[in-house]
Amino acid sequence: MARRRGSNRRRRRGGFGVLYKLLTTLVICVVIVVALTLFFRVDTIVITGTERYTAQQVEDASGVEHGDNLILLNKHELVQHVQEALPYVQDMRVNRKLPDTLLVEVEECGTPLALIQDGSAWLVSPRGKIVEQKDAAAAADYALIDGCQLLSPAVGGNIVLSTEYPFQQQSLLDLIAALEEEAVLDQVGAIHLDDISVLTMDYAGRFQVELPYGADYHYKLRYLKLAVESLETNMTGTIQMLQDNGEVHFIED
Numbered sequence: 001m002a003r004r005r006g007s008n009r010r011r012r013r014g015g016f017g018v019l020y021k022l023l024t025t026l027v028i029c030v031v032i033v034v035a036l037t038l039f040f041r042v043d044t045i046v047i048t049g050t051e052r053y054t055a056q057q058v059e060d061a062s063g064v065e066h067g068d069n070l071i072l073l074n075k076h077e078l079v080q081h082v083q084e085a086l087p088y089v090q091d092m093r094v095n096r097k098l099p100d101t102l103l104v105e106v107e108e109c110g111t112p113l114a115l116i117q118d119g120s121a122w123l124v125s126p127r128g129k130i131v132e133q134k135d136a137a138a139a140a141d142y143a144l145i146d147g148c149q150l151l152s153p154a155v156g157g158n159i160v161l162s163t164e165y166p167f168q169q170q171s172l173l174d175l176i177a178a179l180e181e182e183a184v185l186d187q188v189g190a191i192h193l194d195d196i197s198v199l200t201m202d203y204a205g206r207f208q209v210e211l212p213y214g215a216d217y218h219y220k221l222r223y224l225k226l227a228v229e230s231l232e233t234n235m236t237g238t239i240q241m242l243q244d245n246g247e248v249h250f251i252e253d
Contacts, residue, residue, distance in 0.1 A: 040070040043100035050106050052088045058106055061085035070096050082106075087131040087156045110180050113191070114142035115150060115159075122153050126180035128173045130155050143185070145172065147194030161193075168193055171213040175199065178217035184225065198242065204228060206236040215244075223248055 042064060047055035061082045064073065075094040083089050091107040109125035112132070116122075121139035123132040133155055151162040161169040172193060179185040189202035199211045207228070211220055220241050227239055227248045237252040 040099055042066055042068045042070050042073070042102050045102045045104065047104045047106060050108070052108050053086050053106075057086065058082055058089070058104065062104070064102060070098070070100060070102060073102070078104075084156055087129065088125070090125065090127060090129075111185060112142060113145050113176060113188075114139040115145040115148070117150055117153065122150060122159075124159055124176075126176045126185060128159050128176070130157055130159060143188045144190040145193070146190060147192045148172075165196055167213045168196065171199055171215075175201075175211070175217045178221055182218060182221045182225075184221060203239070208238045210238060210240045210242060212242050219246070 043066060045059050045062075045064065045066075047058045050058060061084075062078045063081045064078060073096070078094055079092045082092060088108045089106055090109040093103075093105040095103040095105075097103055109127065109129065109131060112123035112125050114121040114123055114134075116136050116139050119136050121134045121136050121142070122130050123134065123142065124145065125131050130150075130153055133153075148168065149162040151160040153159070159169070159173075161172070163169065172191065175191065176185070179188060187204045189205065192200045192202075196213075199213055201209050201211070203209045203224070209224060211217070223246045224239065224241060227250065231250065235252055237250055240249040240251065241247075
């Protein structure tokens with residue numbers, strides 16, 4: 001009988017021990033939540049990387065206000081708000097610097113290209129986002145995309161070509177992205193999509209470059225730069241790059 005009572009007491013003590021640990025853990029969690037709520041408030045917002053927009057425009061678009069909780073801040077929503085309000089913002093990096101500073105690094109898109117449609121010039125970023133709508137006359141300041149039509153264009157949305165050939169849209173996106181990454185987008189005067197068998201572009205003010213759809217455009221552009229460097233500065237003509245092996249044919253005007 002004595003042994004049974006001792007065993008019961010040990011069980012009760014063990015049960016109280018588990019309950020004590022649970023209560024302790026709960027109290028610690030409550031303290032942490034209260035601390036996060038009362039402290040780590042946004043006092044300073046540091047915005048860098050802006051050129052087209054001001055830091056104040058980015059701050060206003062973010063929806064973040066001084067006094068907001070720094071730890072509980074939803075960075076994904078912040079980025080989404082800014083990119084929706086400011087179309088030229090391409091990427092953002094958001095970091096917290098405790099106890100009270102929010103760091104926002106902005107990357108704006110490169111020089112857009114223009115696609116003229118229904119009297120408007122729709123400006124398209126190198127990543128295929130429509131960043132602005134202007135009067136068609138303003139298109140003279142930009143490289144042109146022609147031979148295609150946009151489907152329901154809207155500022156802030158991605159381009160969708162009204163075409164039955166999906167490879168046209170993907171090839172266009174791949175090409176302009178490669179042109180930006182290879183730092184030769186400023187050499188392009190126009191990209192033509194009117195021929196579904198070959199993609200052409202006006203390049204360096206002297207050449208028409210013929211490229212296949214669906215190509216590795218980074219690879220093609222590296223060979224294109226070498227080909228242009230090998231030609232005399234007064235030469236003009238057509239550069240054909242239709243083979244997969246990097247072969248280049250030049251037809252002088």
